[in-house]
Amino acid sequence: MITFEYPEGATPIDLDEAQGLRLTHVTTRGELDRWEQDNIIRALAWLDRVKPSDILNELFIKDLHRRMFGDVWKWAGQFRHSDKNIGGPWHQVPTNVRNLCDDARLWLELGDESPDQIAVRFHHRLVSIHPFANGNGRHARLMTDILLVNVLKCPRFTWGSEDLSKPGDTRHRYITALHAADLQNYGPLLIFSRT
Numbered sequence: 001m002i003t004f005e006y007p008e009g010a011t012p013i014d015l016d017e018a019q020g021l022r023l024t025h026v027t028t029r030g031e032l033d034r035w036e037q038d039n040i041i042r043a044l045a046w047l048d049r050v051k052p053s054d055i056l057n058e059l060f061i062k063d064l065h066r067r068m069f070g071d072v073w074k075w076a077g078q079f080r081h082s083d084k085n086i087g088g089p090w091h092q093v094p095t096n097v098r099n100l101c102d103d104a105r106l107w108l109e110l111g112d113e114s115p116d117q118i119a120v121r122f123h124h125r126l127v128s129i130h131p132f133a134n135g136n137g138r139h140a141r142l143m144t145d146i147l148l149v150n151v152l153k154c155p156r157f158t159w160g161s162e163d164l165s166k167p168g169d170t171r172h173r174y175i176t177a178l179h180a181a182d183l184q185n186y187g188p189l190l191i192f193s194r195t
Contacts, residue, residue: 087130
């Protein structure tokens with residue numbers, strides 16, 4: 001069984017979730033990261049082929065997570081069934097995701113905000129809901145990029161131009177920007193997302 005070490009702001013996986021690891025040969029966090037990244041690359045290739053635009057719904061959100069992590073985790077694409085250090089009670093996840101999708105469709109319809117503002121608000125809410133046992137940040141960033149490129153017809157975010165799954169200054173700035181957004185200050189996240 002792998003011993004999980006978590007970078008700043010990462011949500012720990014509980015024992016039941018850890019047992020959902022499909023790859024019994026994985027023994028280090030580095031190996032797990034590599035297998036997850038390989039799975040994400042396959043999901044990116046799928047996205048490039050299909051270029052989905054009907055994304056603001058529970059079905060797509062779950063399907064994307066499954067495509068990103070389904071070769072690694074048995075529970076990929078399923079909303080979490082445990083409470084975490086973020087995201088509220090697990091049983092509220094489906095309702096919160098539906099509300100986010102409804103709100104995002106309204107933001108798009110109203111057009112009161114720039115595409116980047118809409119995308120940052122969407123990203124922050126999805127991260128805050130924390131719908132899955134693992135991979136929420138990577139999933140929320142990719143969902144946001146799909147929203148930008150396929151729906152809003154804008155360039156994807158650069159997200160600090162580094163791998164945010166690794167510990168370091170860039171991840172710290174990202175977590176700090178998310179905390180500012182918790183207080184309705186989206187400025188730091190807007191700046192960070194385009195650096």
